[in-house]
Amino acid sequence: MSRENEYRSVRHGAALSRMDHVGLLRLRGDDAIDAVDAVCSSDLWVRDGRMLQSLILDERGQPVADVYVCPDDEACILMVEGITTDEFAACLARHADPGLEIELEDLRPEHELLSLHGPYAWEVLSRWLTPDIIGLPYLSFYHFDRGICFRAGKTGEYGYDLVMRSEDAEDARRELLELVRSVGGAEVSLGTLDLCALENGFFSVRHGSVEGLTPLELQLQWRVSARKRFPGVAAIEERRAGGVSRRLTYFVARDEVKTGDLLRGPDAPVGEVMTAAFSPGVGGVVGTALLDISVAHPGIDEFFVPDRDSATAIRTVSSPLLLNRSLVVDPRRHTYATREDATHPPLWQGSLP
Amino acid sequence: MTPDLSDYVASRVALLNRVRLILRDTMKLQVEPEAIDPDAPLFGTGLGMDSVDAVELVVQLDAVFGLELIGSPYASTTIRTVNTIVDAIMEASGES
Numbered sequence: 001m002s003r004e005n006e007y008r009s010v011r012h013g014a015a016l017s018r019m020d021h022v023g024l025l026r027l028r029g030d031d032a033i034d035a036v037d038a039v040c041s042s043d044l045w046v047r048d049g050r051m052l053q054s055l056i057l058d059e060r061g062q063p064v065a066d067v068y069v070c071p072d073d074e075a076c077i078l079m080v081e082g083i084t085t086d087e088f089a090a091c092l093a094r095h096a097d098p099g100l101e102i103e104l105e106d107l108r109p110e111h112e113l114l115s116l117h118g119p120y121a122w123e124v125l126s127r128w129l130t131p132d133i134i135g136l137p138y139l140s141f142y143h144f145d146r147g148i149c150f151r152a153g154k155t156g157e158y159g160y161d162l163v164m165r166s167e168d169a170e171d172a173r174r175e176l177l178e179l180v181r182s183v184g185g186a187e188v189s190l191g192t193l194d195l196c197a198l199e200n201g202f203f204s205v206r207h208g209s210v211e212g213l214t215p216l217e218l219q220l221q222w223r224v225s226a227r228k229r230f231p232g233v234a235a236i237e238e239r240r241a242g243g244v245s246r247r248l249t250y251f252v253a254r255d256e257v258k259t260g261d262l263l264r265g266p267d268a269p270v271g272e273v274m275t276a277a278f279s280p281g282v283g284g285v286v287g288t289a290l291l292d293i294s295v296a297h298p299g300i301d302e303f304f305v306p307d308r309d310s311a312t313a314i315r316t317v318s319s320p321l322l323l324n325r326s327l328v329v330d331p332r333r334h335t336y337a338t339r340e341d342a343t344h345p346p347l348w349q350g351s352l353p
Numbered sequence: 354m355t356p357d358l359s360d361y362v363a364s365r366v367a368l369l370n371r372v373r374l375i376l377r378d379t380m381k382l383q384v385e386p387e388a389i390d391p392d393a394p395l396f397g398t399g400l401g402m403d404s405v406d407a408v409e410l411v412v413q414l415d416a417v418f419g420l421e422l423i424g425s426p427y428a429s430t431t432i433r434t435v436n437t438i439v440d441a442i443m444e445a446s447g448e449s
Contacts, residue, residue: 053398138397201392201434219390222399226384250392266355295354297365297391298436299443302358318436319392327430 003195006188007280010155010196011325011347013184013336014118016176017193023080024107024163025088031100032076036069038096039088041215041232043225046071051139051152055223056083056091057232061214061239066205068152070141077141077148079113079161082205095231111147112169114162114176117193119325120183120336121158125149127179128172133160134331146172155193156200156324183336195277199286201250201319207288208259208275216244217290247296248274250321251303251314253285254352261305263289263314270295270303281322281347289314301353315353322347364448368439375413376435380406391436399434407432418442 009015027035037044042054048071056065065082080088085106092104116124125133129144136142141150146168153159164172177187190206197204203220214236215224224236251257253276261273276287295303298318304311323345334342354362373386380402382389393399395410402410411428414420420442422428431441442448 201394219392221384221388221390222393226388248392266358295358295362297362297369298440299361299365300358302355318434318440320394320433323430 001186001188003189003192004280006186006192007195009180009185009188010117010157010192011281011322012119014116014121014124014180015185015188015192016173016180017115017117017188017190018173019113019115019161019190021081021190022113023078023083023085023088024111024113025078025080025085026072026075026105026107027078027102028075028105029100029102030074031097031102032074033071035092035096035100035102036076036078037228039091039231040067040069041224041230042069043227044069048073049140049142051141051150053139053223055215055220056080056088057214057230057236059232059235060212061232061235062210062212063203063205063215063218063220066203068150070150072141077107077163079150091231107163110166111163112166114164114169114173115153115193116158116160116162116176116180117153117155117188117196118157118183118185119329120185120339121153121160122331123183123336124176124179124185125160126331128176154200154202154204155196156202156320156322157196157326158329195279195286198275198277198288199279199281199321200324201321213248213290214239216240217246218248245293246271246290247293248288249291249296249316250298250319251287251289251316252279252282252321252350252352253287253312253314255285255312257285257287257305257312257314259287263291263303264306265295265303273305279321279348282350282352283348284352286321287314289316291316313353315350317350321350323349361448365439365443368442369435371417372414372435372438372442375417376400376410379409379413389435391439392434395432395434414438414442418445420445 040054046052052069055063068079070077136151147164150161257276271291274288279286300316304313373389411422
């Protein structure tokens, strides 16, 4: 299936995806949340049944993992992108108090993760699982007979992650795919989900290099505690004391712009493209650039990628770039079948340089 | 930096800092204003605002900037990040 069709599934219908790249872990024991607290950069103020997005940083303060922390009774479920289970275990061994009573369980051999995204993902899941699913708040989860349903997602649309036993996952995937197709959707690749995450300003460990960057440059300070010690905190304090000189900023462009391209302003270099991809919704390139802090703001048309023969202009923009359909689709009033009855504003309301 | 760009950035930074202060006070955040990233999501993830915070923020934006979002169908799409709020203020004042 083409990237454009996959994209349309996520942005206009529903999309199913296997999330084989996500580590699934469970920490058991009275001290489970204390152990996670020792390695994650956020304040873990999160109740049972709710989810919190956090980071694991290396000693230089660079993000190495993007983590959902999900306290679950006397355990804590973790969904981890960026490092392996063995690397997470090594991180725990290095930073958590060895006296803590914990047992780390890798759920992956016996479990799989399927995810649903899209303005009508709730409709698929309400037919497959229960109509009550539409009341599940964002960043919360509940157990059902075949697994756990998490309301999450990094596309700006309704999103659900289903952790299921492997013996149930194949049947579930087939059943869900049939329902997804009934709302004009399809199975989509990780590349399409990454594009949608980029358009909506979600951090991804796969969106370009973070070499030399900390949450201060990456606009992820909300995932960094101001109260506790955690791996990488000394580097962040040092960077903050010295002043942040660059900041990640979103942009759009009409023509091809590539990761690594250098950007110039009217009279000097201003930064570098960190990630860029063609967006069918925007009809041009969307991306992030690491810009000098003095000009790291949206609404600027004066930067360009210099070339020998011409120059490709970019326009800096605010994130999220899109007016997601999930913002206007209300599960209590709308359905996929009656979607034409509702007026939907365009996904992209800006213009290209 | 051209004079136009310099002026634009200066007014954008001034608004950015005022909105950060309003957010910090509205949500009683124990952080320096510059620790509120311009593109950090305000709801759900990010700053974790709820509907009560949103009402208070909308009232403050109206009082301070004359940004009329009360009852507006565009309120939820305007107050997604600090930057989207600053965009709306600049657009309303003809600065964008």
